[in-house]
Amino acid sequence: MMSDKGQALLSQALTRAANAILITDRGGRIVWVNDAFCRLSGFDVAELLGQTPHIVHSGIQDRAFYLEMWETILIGQPWQGELVERRKDGSLYTVNQVITPLFSSDGDVTHFVAIQHDVSQRQADQGRMQRMAYHDGLTGLPNRTLFFELFNRAIEYAVKRKENLALMFLDLDRFKAVNDTLGHSIGDQLLNAVAERLTGAVRKADVVARLGGDEFIVLATRIGNISDIEPVAKQVLDAFSPPFTFGDYQVCVRISIGVSVFPLDGDNAEVLLRKADAAMYRVKAMGGNNYGFWTENE
Structure with missing residues (x-):
């Protein structure tokens, strides 16, 4: 006892x-x-x-x-x-x-x-680590790793529903000039503002991600016909018509968009991303501020 x-x-x-x-x-x-x-x-x-x-x-x-x-x-x-x-x-x-x-x-x-x-x-702590692993540190958007996971899930869903997907590769025209003239702080603010506008311009079912630098991706889902892609691309372009304001500065942003389509242009994310990237560079070479679909001539 x-x-x-x-x-x-x-x-x-x-x-x-x-x-x-x-x-x-x-x-x-x-x-x-x-x-x-x-x-x-x-x-x-x-x-x-x-x-x-x-x-x-x-x-x-x-x-x-x-x-x-x-x-x-x-x-x-x-x-x-x-x-x-x-x-x-x-x-x-x-x-x-x-x-x-x-x-x-x-x-x-x-x-x-x-x-x-x-x-x-x-x-x-685990949540922060997971967020760091799957999200862009600046904008909070999905990063490349998470984007590819989401893309693979979207492909499975699209196959079951016999739908199309559109991958839009976006690049800001002359973003380097903004960094060089206004500084990296304004450049970072601009990237955050771009992320917000992109997210607001697409539909709820679509995915916006940042690859790095001034390169963004939009995955347009639930596309019944190829013709359904153009209104989405045009809406993204229109979202960048108003200038961005940062204190005393106003920044006008033009973007170039390259588009590839699943399953027409490929059956996996790597191939579709490469083709959308090629289409984007063609648009940029033609003056930018527009969108274009990947073709066999790229």
């Missing part, structure tokens, strides 16, 4: 433990919480005692999730899993939780001890 001193030490250790801990009775009513649980959830002890853990449920996990958890612990087995909880102020946090049943001398389950490790920061 543990001495009074040992019990006091154990109580202090649990109360001040870094991980959040709560104890419930068999019916799920909270009978004890430690300081870390109060800090993590935003509730004080008086608000938690007598309540059930439902007080911090976020609604992210469905009923089946909790049914499986309760089925496990009621038969005396520990349960471990990751779940999203909701603080008193409404903000969400993610924990890795281990629930351990406690037993009476007769072997009946009487209480449950839940220990939670806050993994919100880890998830946030």
Whole structure:
């Protein structure tokens, strides 16, 4: 049997433990919480005692999730899993939780001890890393890697629905002159503004990505007939008619667009991108501020 001193030490250790801990009775009513649980959830002890853990449920996990958890612990087995909880102020946090049943001398389950490790920061870090891996650091648009993934999915969808796709390769005419005369800060602002205009000019089902520099891509999806592509290309061109304003500067932007079509011009993203790129350079050589389709003469 543990001495009074040992019990006091154990109580202090649990109360001040870094991980959040709560104890419930068999019916799920909270009978004890430690300081870390109060800090993590935003509730004080008086608000938690007598309540059930439902007080911090976020609604992210469905009923089946909790049914499986309760089925496990009621038969005396520990349960471990990751779940999203909701603080008193409404903000969400993610924990890795281990629930351990406690037993009476007769072997009946009487209480449950839940220990939670806050993994919100880890998830946030993973989210940032994933965003860096799949999105352009300047504009936030999908980068080349994500674009090719989205393109491959779009191809599968188009094949099933017997539709076409249009890949539009866009390049800003004389962007280097903007950087040289107004500086890279204005150049970066311009690229961000271009990304916003492109996103606003295309349809919701279309994808806008940045390859790098002043090169952007638009993937026009759900194209029934080839003739449906031209209104989309013209709408993108029209979006660049008004000048961009940055403080005291006004910048007029002209763009050149090269277009390739799936499946007419190729059956994969690499081939279609190369052909749209070739069509874009032909448009640029002819004065730019226009669009053109890839042809066998490129």
